[in-house]
Amino acid sequence: MKIIVSGGGTGGHIYPAVTIIRTIQEKHPDARFLYVGTQKGLEADIIPKENLPFATVDIQGFERHLTPANILRAGKALVGVAKAARIVRSFRPDVVVGTGGYVCGPVLMAASLMRIPTLIQEQNVVPGITNKILSGFVSRIAAGTEEAKRHFPADKVVFTGNPIRSEVMTARREDGARSYGFDPAKKTVLISGGSRGARSINRAMIDVLVQAADHPEVQYLHVTGSLEYDDVMNRLEQAGLDLERTPHIKVRPYLYDMPQAMAMTDLAVFRAGATGLAELTARGIPAILIPYPYAAENHQEHNARALEQAGAARMILNRELTSARLCAVLTELLSEDDKLVAMAKASREMGRPQAAGDIADLVLALAGRK
Secondary structure, three states: OEEEEEOOOOHHHHHHHHHHHHHHHHHOOOOEEEEEEOOOOOHHHHHHHOOOOEEEOOOOOOOOOOOHHHHHHHHHHHHHHHHHHHHHHHHOOOEEEEOOOOOHHHHHHHHHHOOOOEEEEEOOOOOOHHHHHHOOOOOEEEEOOOHHHHHOOOOOEEEOOOOOOHHHHHOOHHHHHHHOOOOOOOEEEEEEOOOOOOHHHHHHHHHHHHHHOOOOOEEEEEEOOOOOHHHHHHHHHHOOOOHHHOOOEEEEOOOOOHHHHHHOOOEEEEOOOHHHHHHHHHHOOOEEEOOOOOOHHHHHHHHHHHHHHHOOEEEOOHHHOOHHHHHHHHHHHHHOHHHHHHHHHHHHHHOOOOHHHHHHHHHHHHHHHO
16 A cells, blocks of 8 residues: 655644554555655655655745736745655655645645545645635545534535644653653643744743742643744843742753653643644643734634633733733632632643544545445
């Protein structure tokens, strides 16, 4: 069995793709894969390290108005479509899977026109333009949320949830706490704006951490993002916070063991990317969500609202985020156990830890249909 998987640009498209691949490999060890991405996206770094065969198509997204750059991109797109078709024709896959990003467009379109079974995995509440267009051509659509189903043809879409790494569910609270020198019996808050960081969250957290220094009953792990770490550390120093004297507060530029960190978390302060939310809900972690305001189709705000309406999270819009507002919400939730318990229950009810297996079964069924 041969399978092409395509997804590019951000980790939110790439890591779900890798999870789907690994899950299919567990179910069908002889399956062969080819990952198709771009040379400039994160996939060019991540996929070779996963020891997966990798091919590239040179394509970029278009700006929303006519510009000289768009004319150049249109020319590249035509070349990219032709190359995508050659890749598909040469590899002769039994099924093609797309997890998002502009590169999926030509790859899945070429496969569909060749009558090869295709599946797209939509992570967000509101789909991007590429998946909206592809939905008219592909065989199946695996929706990450119930709300996303209404944007797709009813006879093609299935609600599966978003795939998460298996270690998210197997990590243990005691191990996570021990790895950071924390007490597993104390409440722990995890703050993360993603691998590159979120400046607005980092700035708001300065005063929060300064005030938290006098309250060791709650532990904080603040992940700044690699580009923001030095600035955050300088600001904390200027604010008079000595981290060596506050062992209940840890600041890190990046985490290579996010599943362990989540395992010890009682409350998270996060952006509202689909992959992060899938992991939080799978573990039933209450959250304060600050959606990234410039995400395509404003999908992060829609993602956050879905959790807020379900009672699993509180949302603070980026433009409304201040230290005082964030501190007030943290204080409220951390001091009222019944609210945290109710949010955790609502979060867990939204979680789909079995999503990767369900998506893998859909892919294998399509491959068998060829």
